[in-house]
Amino acid sequence: MALGVARPASWTAWAVSAVATVLSTYALDLVATAAGLLAVTAGVLDGLAATWLVAVLVASYLAWYLGLRTNLVANLRLLEVTGASTNVLSKAAFELTRRRRPRVRRWAATSGYLLTELAKEVPYYAGAFGAALVADPVDATDAITFLAGANLGAAAYEYALGRGTTAYVAHRAASFDTDWVPADYLRDYYREVEPDEVATIGFFVREIAGACRARPVLYFGTGPTLHHVFLAAPVASEIHLGDYLDANLAEVRRWLDRDPGAHDWRPFVRHTLACEGVAAPTPDDVRHREELTRARVTRLVHVDGRCPSSEPRWATVVSAYCADSATGDPRAWATFMGHVLDRVEPGGLLLTAMLRRSHGYRVGDVTFASAGVDEGDLRRLVRARWGAVDGAVEVHELRDQPDHGYAGIVLAALRRPAGHG
Ligand SMILES: C[S@@+](CC[C@H](N)C(=O)[O-])C[C@H]1O[C@@H](n2cnc3c(N)ncnc32)[C@H](O)[C@@H]1O
Structure with missing residues (x-):
């Protein structure tokens, strides 16, 4: 019988997932907000025409999606190999579909993760456009600059988390x-x-x-x-x-x-x-x-x-x-x-x-x-x-x-x- 790399006991995987979710949420917020504020403070998009502003915002979402994709694949690896996740909702969806076909499990786990990530976007929109509405020195350009900067920060964070998770799984998976x-x-x-x-x-x-x-x-x-x-x-x-x-x-x-x-x-x-x-x-x-x-x-x-x-x-x-x-x-x-x-x-x-x-x-x-x-x-x-x-x-x-x-x-x-x- 092989030793040492069996899946962790299920409560351990849940506990690890819960802690990882909290830490990851705070870390993501920190990185994305810092990147957004930095972009506004530096005025990187000041003076750009509205269409260019929108183009930059769309491009930043694309970058965010690419970073997130790396992390989603890494999260599936983590779930398959260790039973833990960096997103507890994703783990819950994975466990609920554990007896279903692998494809259904993967779809459920990915949907859980995506849903949480999309929900995390709401405060950024509310913050950026809320500030533009109520605070005079903040205008629509600032709001879009903040969102684009935050997206790029989030993209970098998701990508780094994905690569780190993949490296961890490689280290944790059973060895020939x-x-x-x-x-x-x-x-x-x-x-x-x-x-x-x-x-x-x-x-x-x-x-x-x-x-x-x-x-x-x-x-x-x-x-x-x-x-x-x-x-x-x-x-x-x-x-x-x-x-x-x-x-x-x-x-x-x-x-x-x-x-x-x-x-x-x-x-x-x-x-x-x-x-x-x-x-x-x-x-x-x-x-x-x-x-x-x-x-x-x-x-x-x-x-x-x-x-x-x-x-x-x-x-x-x-x-x-x-x-x-x-x-x-x-x-x-x-x-x-x-x-x-x-x-x-x-x-x-x-x-x-x-x-x-x-x-x-x-x-x-x-x-x-x-x-x-x-x-x-x-x-x-x-x-x-x-x-x-x-x-x-x-x-x-x-x-x-x-x-x-x-x-x-x-x-x-x-x-x-x-x-x-
Ligand atoms: C899943 S088994 C497949 C065995 C067999 N071909 C089959 O169809 O059942 C994977 C095989 O890859 C071999 N393997 C692992 N690392 C390897 C390496 N670095 N070079 C060559 N073979 C390796 C393992 O020893 C193992 O036999």
């Missing part, structure tokens, strides 16, 4: 180095073929047809699992299984060595064969594919997606739920995924799968951070790295999936341009 228990992962995710794997294996079976035959295939971040490996056995000359953790590779080794305590992958082999068109796979069919897979796996390798590799590239790389599930930071995801893309030789094929817009998934009683990325992030990264996006990128919503912390996945089969790299 200390908290990953392969047996918990296998028990929670791989006792039966769940909807995400029905979709993933079906997609991979279809797309591996486009791989170069009789060449080695690399699995990057295979974990303690083999469920995606069976489909490559008829295609590959060799299969190389890479993961960061020795404990995961040891679990794979147990299966290769026919250890009686090794995980039972037969439901997944059956599903793979069914996806390949075998109408009713027999025990012999399953055994045959297991043996072929054992014969094809020739290397278990230690890999670290955070670092570039000097190894030769592979014609086919399969990396499922790895980069997105190894970090809660989208920038770290991009670096990691970029290194995975680098492993594919020009003209080669990448099959990949990622959790869609998830901020965390549970294994045992701990939560690992997820990068919150989606198909747009993947396309942008591939275009930047390979110069083009050539292949299929699919989004699958998961309706009957047990709640592990995600409600959708992205599946992609991407060919690296032949002349690239």
